[in-house]
Amino acid sequence: MNDRPLVRDAAGNDGFDGVAEAIEIRIAHLPAGHVRGSDFQQVAARLADPGPTEVLVRNEWMSLDPYMRLGLTGQDGYVSPLQPGDILGGPAIGLIEASSDAGYPIGTRVLNQLGWRSRFVATPAEAGLVRIDDEDVPLEWHLGLLGLTGVTAWIGIERVVQPAAGETIFISGAAGAVGSLACQLAKLRGARVLGSAGTAEKMTWLLEEIGVDAAFNHREGGLETFLDEHAPAGVDCYFDNVGGPMLETFLGRTRRGGRIGLCGAMSQYEGSDYRVGPANFFAVIEKELKLEGFNAFLLTGEEWASAQASLKRLAQAGDIRPCHAVVGGIEKVPEAFAQLFESGHRGKLIVQI
């Protein structure tokens, strides 16, 4: 079918004998508002044989994260603007099925940044390959607890907001991948933790399983009343996953000199301009607030390793519980992604391909 030599593993064995099939989830339309499953289409692709510097990877698990929505907004930033026909991509775990790179022999398990497809051929650099050596944790932890969202929660609580014992922290998106860990880390520090989510079932889960002190259902409204009851003197810290009106409320409700950790602005990702700031920004000056953004994409390898080591230790000791919501089958990816923005899942959303 083509004239290139068969690829070989590090030992020189042929590991692959021809052309591979891949299922790819491609963008069908750029959504105007709420993303829907129908904004994507499933495409069967034939992959060319890997070239002399490439590997063939079969993805087994992939991550679905709110930030991916930014690739569909047409605005530059975190994620470069994408077009219909493009693949969103993002963190995945796969197995090397064929390789010309001695550093990644056949059978090696790797993290990569080419999710939203069942197989791909790429150079290790193009794919952002990182070998997974850590065999004593469930594989999906590498996408959740020890992945982007776990490290983000850890950095946000332990390096940025640092809630102290006795302080009150409010965490929005508390039942999400980042929020559910942030709540637990803040509790371990002795803080009083208030959290918000979007379903009654998540409220119960936050109170009974995650251990927050009070939970607020943002779909029911009444945040000011909730805060009058649970934080009448204001909050010391606010961990922001959602932006929008909730950030504005907490610019008002955070005490003088308080800390606001800016993790994401999920409520703005489906709006007309996710980059825009809060309407009452001047409160930052009036109340001497400290706002700090954090972005695990920018951390050094050392910072990642340090965060991962702490998270692993805490989880293995039973001090925090990793929360992974696993969906089965790559064909479920579009709907599962759409539900991320509809309060659909608890904890970290992962697809087993």
Add this chain to the structure above:
Amino acid sequence: MNDRPLVRDAAGNDGFDGVAEAIEIRIAHLPAGHVRGSDFQQVAARLADPGPTEVLVRNEWMSLDPYMRLGLTGQDGYVSPLQPGDILGGPAIGLIEASSDAGYPIGTRVLNQLGWRSRFVATPAEAGLVRIDDEDVPLEWHLGLLGLTGVTAWIGIERVVQPAAGETIFISGAAGAVGSLACQLAKLRGARVLGSAGTAEKMTWLLEEIGVDAAFNHREGGLETFLDEHAPAGVDCYFDNVGGPMLETFLGRTRRGGRIGLCGAMSQYEGSDYRVGPANFFAVIEKELKLEGFNAFLLTGEEWASAQASLKRLAQAGDIRPCHAVVGGIEKVPEAFAQLFESGHRGKLIVQI
């Protein structure tokens, strides 16, 4: 003229023999855009004799500051919304002319918060009286170098932004009361200082007298080109006195992890909504920026004293130069205040009444 007894000083001497005249600058209209001198009117008032807990103060100096504009916006915040007929007020220095309070005998020099009028009768608490004991500095320093704007500059540089030797900091409103001190304090720390102002004469002054490394005239435009030349790798710190488009530019031009000190948003004070945040706020997350507001109104007496002691020491040693622009006569107040927003003065604007 009335039946109340004459007021007496601490020694029981009559210090005042009747009704005093005051000149007050009152709001005539709330300005829609640019404030103009004609938005105020000068009113002659007869003051009632001070009651048993009151003092009569004759103001000698008063401060004009951009934040005062916020009282004219109809929005609540720093300054409560004012109406036509009200007096803006703010820091002033005066002499006790009559007193029923033994703590403030006749002849005592006092800071007070009832500027924009030549005399007033009030209780010490209503007037925010603070005795001026420090006789070894020029009186106007208490409104400038050692007043709200000096302390603000000191807090912003020494406690918030803390530019390090070799770092590049951009300071907007660099020729203003806060900016001209902030530039000098940043230079003393060994930082490379870039500053902006609005006239060619201020550019020269910043370069030759204040010692900035490069100056940008914001009325001429071309900030991106200026930064391409003077900070091609971005700035480490931005000290924001103006808000608006300049803050947006520096959300783009501040390096990853950089610090932005939020002091004021003068360019927004005459707009439709001074509280609104920057359009590209999401850069805070993308680049892990640290934003911190500061507000000398909120400092403790101890914090004030510590800042003042440092500023006085530096000025008396000749390491910084206090910059006071003195205007003579209370009748000049309306026009001088309007010119604050037209790049009219260098350094701290003070009126000698």
